[in-house]
Amino acid sequence: xxxxxxxxxxxxxxxxxxxxxxxxxxxxxxxxxxxxxxxxxxxxxxxxxxxxxxxxxxxxxxxxxxxxxxxxxxxxxxxxxxxxxxxxxxxxxxxxxxxxxxxxxxxxxxxxxxxxxxxxxxxxxxxxxxxxxx
Numbered sequence: 803x804x805x806x807x808x809x810x811x812x813x814x815x816x817x818x819x820x821x822x823x824x825x826x827x828x829x830x831x832x833x834x835x836x837x838x839x840x841x842x843x844x845x846x847x848x849x850x851x852x853x854x855x856x857x858x859x860x861x862x863x864x865x866x867x868x869x870x871x872x873x874x875x876x877x878x879x880x881x882x883x884x885x886x887x888x889x890x891x892x893x894x895x896x897x898x899x900x901x902x903x904x905x906x907x908x909x910x911x912x913x914x915x916x917x918x919x920x921x922x923x924x925x926x927x928x929x930x931x932x933x934x935x936x
Contacts, residue, residue, distance in 0.1 A: 805861035815860055819852035866917055869928065873912045876903050884914070894924055 823845050830841035871884040874891055880900050882892045903909040913929040 804863045804869060807859045808868055810856070810860050811861070812857075814857040816853060818856060819848055823848035828924065837913050861919075862895045864919060866919055869918060871914050871916055872879075873899075873903070873908055873910055873914055884916075894923055896926075899926065 819883065824918050826841060826845045826848055829837070830836075830845070873887055874883040874885045877893045880895050880897050882896050882899045882903065883891055883893045885891050899908060908914075908928070912931075915927050915929050916923050919924040
């Protein structure tokens, strides 16, 4: 189950609750003898609570990955280039590191630890400065 939620797309976390809400509305139209308040509450819950639940399950089941990289420089505006441990040079969009490189705070050859959520960098820290200052 964990794998299925982590593979679910963000679009699906929106579409599935909308489909459930439409089914509830269709059921309300076809069953007029039942109290309307049940359908109103369940319809609103499907549109408000269910997307939050599906998005929370997706984010909660998506693993975080820590990767040690060497800062290689910058590419296009907003793109940083890093060398992975296997020697591959990859570019990632990260405006904060790009600005820090331009200001001279982050230098080429500095060892960084990135925390990824899927393919996005959600946090980083410098391992070079951490080891240099005991």
